Amino acid sequence: MGKLKYSTLKEITYTLLQLIPIGKVTTYKLLSEIVGKSPRLIGKFLAENKEIIVIPCHRVVKHSRDIGGYSLGIEFKKKLLEIEGLKIYRVRNKLIVSKRNIIDLKEILELR
DNA sequence: CATCGAACCAACC
DNA sequence: GGTTGGTTCGATG
Numbered sequence: 664m665g666k667l668k669y670s671t672l673k674e675i676t677y678t679l680l681q682l683i684p685i686g687k688v689t690t691y692k693l694l695s696e697i698v699g700k701s702p703r704l705i706g707k708f709l710a711e712n713k714e715i716i717v718i719p720c721h722r723v724v725k726h727s728r729d730i731g732g733y734s735l736g737i738e739f740k741k742k743l744l745e746i747e748g749l750k751i752y753r754v755r756n757k758l759i760v761s762k763r764n765i766i767d768l769k770e771i772l773e774l775r
Numbered sequence: 776c777a778t779c780g781a782a783c784c785a786a787c788c
Numbered sequence: 789g790g791t792t793g794g795t796t797c798g799a800t801g
Binding site (some may be wrong): 690691692695701702703704705706707708709710712720723724725726727731732734737740744 | 794797
Binding site (some may be wrong): 702708 | 776779782785
């Protein structure tokens with residue numbers, strides 16, 4: 664996805680988020696590979712997300728499986744994910760999601 | 776395993 | 789031009 668403006672890329676990212684099933688998460692990196700921008704920028708898009716309800720930005724974690732950040736606090740993010748059925752482990756002051764819960768949207772979209 | 780620095784890229788100042 | 793993000797990766801101890 665080459666020459667698109669910031670606001671368009673952001674909308675695309677938000678649309679992709681809607682495709683993540685409840686009980687699954689994806690990562691900043693996997694999203695960045697679809698959008699064609701840096702994971703850092705994907706994080707920025709999510710941080711600017713105001714529609715916390717309709718746009719499920721809590722379903723994005725770091726590629727290291729660390730739960731990552733959340734504008735309403737990572738404890739709340741943890742709670743939301745647990746409500747959706749994910750198991751989250753606390754490993755030495757880090758919150759980790761298990762690998763089988765992480766999906767790559769490229770597979771759903773058949774982008775290969 | 777923990778810490779660190781660099782790469783990342785558009786917005787904002 | 790420098791700083792700033794809900795990040796990542798490789799190097800180092």
